Amino acid sequence: MHHKLLLFTIPKPKGKLTKVYMAHDQFTVMDSTQMQRIPIYRPGDTNAKPTGGARQISDKLMASEAGFLFKPVGHTSF
Numbered sequence: 162m163h164h165k166l167l168l169f170t171i172p173k174p175k176g177k178l179t180k181v182y183m184a185h186d187q188f189t190v191m192d193s194t195q196m197q198r199i200p201i202y203r204p205g206d207t208n209a210k211p212t213g214g215a216r217q218i219s220d221k222l223m224a225s226e227a228g229f230l231f232k233p234v235g236h237t238s239f
Contacts, residue, residue, distance in 0.1 A: 183208050193222040195231050201238070214239055 201213030
């Protein structure tokens with residue numbers, strides 16, 4: 162059985178979705194959709210203790226000239 166290696170880049174969150182970004186993302190990939198959950202840090206939060214909930218960004222895997230990339234298709238805060 163042969164397996165094909167698929168290389169892709171996950172973009173760093175940007176814009177108003179990530180006012181204070183300190184990493185600690187969680188990723189889930191199902192079919193051709195990636196869900197990226199990002200902790201929300203409020204002013205004064207330490208890197209280990211976010212208090213602002215989380216944002217979840219949905220990205221769809223799309224073919225491009227250089228291979229594949231994820232394009233944002235939605236987001237939710239909770």
